[in-house]
Amino acid sequence: MTTALTDSIDPRLARRGSILGRFLRRPAGATSFAFFLLVVAIAIMAPWIAPHDPNLVDLAITKAPPSAEHLMGGDSTGRDVFSRLLWGARTTLFGALITIVTALVIGVPSGVAAGYFGGRFDRVSTWVSDALQSIPGMIILLIVAAGTRSDFVILMATVGAFMAPGYFRLARSTTIAVRSEPYIDAARVAGLGHGRIMSRHVVKVVYAPVIIQTALTAGIAMGIQAGLQFLGIGDAKTPGWGAMMNDGFRNMLTNPLLLLWPSLALGLTIAALAVMGSTLADVVSVRTPVATKRKRTASALDSAAVTVSTGVVAHASEQSAVRVENLRVQYATPDGDVEVVHGITLDVAPGEVLGIVGESGSGKSQTVFSILDLLPAGGSCSADGLWIGGRSVSALSRAERHRLLGSEIGYIPQEPMSNLDPSYTIGYQLTEPLRAVQKLSRAEAKAKAVSMLERVGISDPARVMRSYPHEISGGMAQRVLIAGAIAGKPSVLIADEPTTALDVTVQAEVLELLRELQQEYKMALVLVTHNFGVVADICDRVVVMRNGNIEEIGEVSTIFGQPTSRYTRELISASLDGAESRSELDAALAVPRKVVNA
């Protein structure tokens, strides 16, 4: 019954104050909103401001013209038209409210869940939504009217059920557009549960298009309700604009005013809602979201050589910070499953810094996503064994694996900005996982977040806590994410190219900070990078990956001194050619760096 908005809102623009302000600054927005508020006020005040009982019959005023006592005259059965018009606003708004609440309650949560979880739940709920839309609503309404003796509430709730698919489709498509955003993964890595991620981060993006849709849906609900009353479906005692239009229609030739008043009231109210909806859509800059592709598509897979590699294992599994044996990662493609990591074995000792290097597409990120249990849709992995913090986790359920995130394992992503939700302040995004995972009170979480920000070198933590992501620099955003990742005191920190998106001075500072924190917290650090310079700076051992296999693995000094593989030699020279020399980086680092202001 409604048309879903398939676009979504730029979350940065979706902050309440600014939206309302900009909406009201537009003449169309202010006028339509003022008119709608007037209708709402009339609906609320009707019992007190209506001069007569809307159902009181006074045969003396049957079809009477307007007079001082009856401002709009009397209807064909002798009831005061003005009073019925005022009460009609109440009925109309109440009916629209029932419809909207029903449609929202059914459509939005199911749409968000379908978009977020995908898979079978998505398929089944989309099928139900499509089926609901294909049912002829008017026939069902007539059956419901007959079965409930035209109960007004049930009728309007039924209308709402038929409008739910509009909300379902809107919420689902908006959720699908944001579910692969890095900040959603970042929230997951921080240890937040699905319910919390949906109710905080996803709903925040969904709510603006839903409000716009609601303005339009309310108008449609009013039209349907008036239509039902016009057809005589509904309680005859309930004064409504549709019933008044019916009376006016039957007496149109002799008393045209009887049709004019309710038609004007209904038409103007629906028009006000439509203008409000479209102005709101304009104000929040509806745009088509582009889901961030975390990685390349399967077309890049063709060159992958399928051989099995194993790395040197330096520790017993029970003493490993991370250990994975014979890890394989595959993706479902239209041509069948394609393997992108071909049975690698890795081991990281507690307190060790392991670098994973390799050219683009060599499988570095897929390896760490498998350890984090964060492979994107379509990807799956298998391994002979996986240990985290010396504990075998391969037999754990997804929920149990999930609980390791934010506590046992911390994760620092590649692009700091896109891993922060633009709709929330830094303070909220740091304290939310602390409250959810570590069960801290609001005040404790805030104090801890401030102290973590100080620890990662932010000189003005109070201001940063109040800031939105777009108000801070990339380097500072990465410090914020580092603060969040180490707040749970993980035994393993995984950093996926943490400096790629930063400029060279900041890169050096962030690497230095990571090294300091790794030593202070005695964490194992797994550092994914393209850059051998970075490996030389802070890693103890290095794994060289190529086409989903381990090409070479060993102590950094050995790999640099005597690389056995030609590929490693090429990678080292490519990486060091044109890279900032160590002295340049040191010069950059000589700038006081503990305190960062921008």
Ligand SMILES: Nc1ncnc2c1ncn2[C@@H]1O[C@H](COP(=O)(O)OP(=O)(O)OP(=O)(O)O)[C@@H](O)[C@H]1O
């Ligand atoms: N969603 C996906 N669907 C299909 N194949 C994918 C997907 N994501 C990654 N791959 C493939 O997996 C292989 C390994 O990718 P991975 O992201 O691990 O590379 P990488 O070494 O981390 O590269 P980069 O340094 O550019 O991030 C690549 O060939 C890539 O095309």
